[in-house]
Amino acid sequence: MKNKRKAFWKNFKFKYKLTITNENTLEEIVGIHVSKLNGVSVLLSAVTVIFLIASLIIIFTPLRNYLPGYMNTEVREQVVQNALRADSLQWMLERQRMYIMNIQDIISGNVKVDSVHSIDSLTAVRSEELMERTQAEDDFRKQYEETERYNLTTIDNAPAVTGLIFFRPTRGMISSEFDAAKKHYGIDIAASPNESVLATLDGTGMLATYTADTGYVIQVQHGQNLVSIYKHCGSLLKKVGDTVKAGEAIALVGNTGEKTTGPHLHYEVHIGADVVDPAKYINVK
Numbered sequence: 269m270k271n272k273r274k275a276f277w278k279n280f281k282f283k284y285k286l287t288i289t290n291e292n293t294l295e296e297i298v299g300i301h302v303s304k305l306n307g308v309s310v311l312l313s314a315v316t317v318i319f320l321i322a323s324l325i326i327i328f329t330p331l332r333n334y335l336p337g338y339m340n341t342e343v344r345e346q347v348v349q350n351a352l353r354a355d356s357l358q359w360m361l362e363r364q365r366m367y368i369m370n371i372q373d374i375i376s377g378n379v380k381v382d383s384v385h386s387i388d389s390l391t392a393v394r395s396e397e398l399m400e401r402t403q404a405e406d407d408f409r410k411q412y413e414e415t416e417r418y419n420l421t422t423i424d425n426a427p428a429v430t431g432l433i434f435f436r437p438t439r440g441m442i443s444s445e446f447d448a449a450k451k452h453y454g455i456d457i458a459a460s461p462n463e464s465v466l467a468t469l470d471g472t473g474m475l476a477t478y479t480a481d482t483g484y485v486i487q488v489q490h491g492q493n494l495v496s497i498y499k500h501c502g503s504l505l506k507k508v509g510d511t512v513k514a515g516e517a518i519a520l521v522g523n524t525g526e527k528t529t530g531p532h533l534h535y536e537v538h539i540g541a542d543v544v545d546p547a548k549y550i551n552v553k
Contacts, residue, residue, distance in 0.1 A: 280304050355464055355517060362505055432491070434468045434550045435515045437498060437535045446545040453543045454497070454536035461502060461531045465519040467512040468496050468537075468550060476507045482534065483524025488512060492539070499534035500525050 281303050288298040325331065440459030444452060467488055474495070475487035484501040502522020512518055523531045537546040 358505075358517060359462065359464070359520065362503070366503075432469055432494075433514070435466050436550055437468055437496075438463050438465050438521055438533050440521075440533070442547070443532060446547060448543075454499075454534050455546050457533045457535060459521045459531060459533055461521060461523065463521040464517040465498050465501055465521055465533055467514055467516050467518050469494070469514050471496070471512055473506045473508050473510040473512060473518070476504050479525065481525050481527045483522065483528065484519065486519050488518065495538040497534075497536040497538070499536075500528045500532060502531075 283301045283303045283306075286300045286302060287296050289296050438457055438459050440457040440463065442455050443458040444456035446452065446455050465486075469488075469490040471488040471490040473486065474489045475485065478484050482499040484504050485497065485499050486501060486504050486506060487495060487497045489495055498519055500522060501519035502524060504519045506512055506518045521531055521533050535546050537544050537549060
């Protein structure tokens with residue numbers, strides 16, 4: 269065994285001579301002594317150098333952003349800024365749409381010119397006109413308020429909701445907590461005016477209206493017989509029947525309705541006939 273090992277290393281280290289000769293004079297021009305060990309060493313060195321050069325190119329060029337799971341701080345910040353810009357653009361487009369619709373209403377005579385006090389107010393004229401409701405809308409509002417006021421039951425232990433991840437409905441601090449004893453069937457989140465109100469789960473808009481007490485209200489039906497309600501909105505971005513995705517803007521924070529003391533979102537969660545504390549499902553800290 270030892271003899272075979274010695275023979276192997278002897279053969280591996282055995283040097284060969286590579287020569288370049290003049291064909292006419294047979295004079296040796298260049299002579300190089302090499303072995304198999306030298307060849308393997310050169311090959312490994314070349315691979316190492318190529319690997320180092322490739323690593324440096326990837327690390328110090330934008331190519332690193334294409335590596336799976338890699339994203340530097342600048343790219344992350346840019347992604348967040350782009351998301352905020354997209355949200356702002358969506359809000360601006362909604363205001364422009366309202367502006368155009370109100371101009372059309374003024375031209376058609378549906379809105380009195382005297383009611384427009386400034387150019388900026390054109391984005392709110394349609395909202396103000398919603399105050400002038402038909403008798404059918406008033407009856408529906410009263411029915412909704414009465415149903416909500418007297419037919420709610422509360423439960424202390426929040427039922428298990430499987431496979432659902434709740435998005436925070438808006439950015440802000442809780443200013444008033446859930447208190448069934450005081451008939452406060454949700455939480456109030458103090459937020460900046462026109463802050464986006466987000467759907468906490470995938471669902472379908474089942475109510476989008478205005479009430480005297482709670483202002484603009486939007487209600488979304490989710491899976492597992494769960495309903496989320498958003499009150500005192502400044503304006504609504506979705507209507508009845510619209511499909512919404514979790515985290516999608518459905519309204520803007522406002523201060524509408526008589527039962528409000530400042531810009532905030534009143535957020536409720538209903539499971540079947542029960543109303544539950546939303547703080548048990550979302551994190552708004």
